[in-house]
Amino acid sequence: MRITPPVNDYQAPTPKDLQLLKEHFGLTAYEMARLFAVQPEQWRKHTGGQSPREISVTRAFFMAAFQVLSEEEIERVVAYMASFGALWNQDAEPPPRPEPRYRQRNEAS
Numbered sequence: 298m299r300i301t302p303p304v305n306d307y308q309a310p311t312p313k314d315l316q317l318l319k320e321h322f323g324l325t326a327y328e329m330a331r332l333f334a335v336q337p338e339q340w341r342k343h344t345g346g347q348s349p350r351e352i353s354v355t356r357a358f359f360m361a362a363f364q365v366l367s368e369e370e371i372e373r374v375v376a377y378m379a380s381f382g383a384l385w386n387q388d389a390e391p392p393p394r395p396e397p398r399y400r401q402r403n404e405a406s
Contacts, residue, residue, distance in 0.1 A: 309351035312344045333360045 310318070319329050330340035333356045342350045363371065375385050 304354045307354045309353075310357070312349050315344050315352070332363070333357075 315329070319326070322329075322332070324332065326340055326344075327337050330337040333340065333343075333352060335343070335356065339350075343352055362374075366374070371387075375387060378385060
């Protein structure tokens with residue numbers, strides 16, 4: 298059994314780093330949130346404001362694993378998860394995209 302090494306020296310990507318990654322992938326903010334397995338509202342907290350939240354090492358690892366591992370390797374990980382009771386249906390439909398919080402202004406008003 299491999300034990301997870303302690304995370305003593307992790308430097309989170311900056312909001313600028315995350316923006317560059319978003320542009321590199323050509324994704325929307327909603328899609329980036331899904332890529333890092335966070336809610337869209339949380340993604341905004343990682344990429345803006347006066348004191349943006351850091352992406353945790355687990356979120357960064359999760360995103361990177363899905364980018365570099367093959368489908369077969371991902372299936373092996375999910376099967377191993379199931380062996381200790383963590384069931385994940387990757388074929389489940391994602392939740393619907395949330396409605397915009399603010400309505401567009403009507404040009405006539």
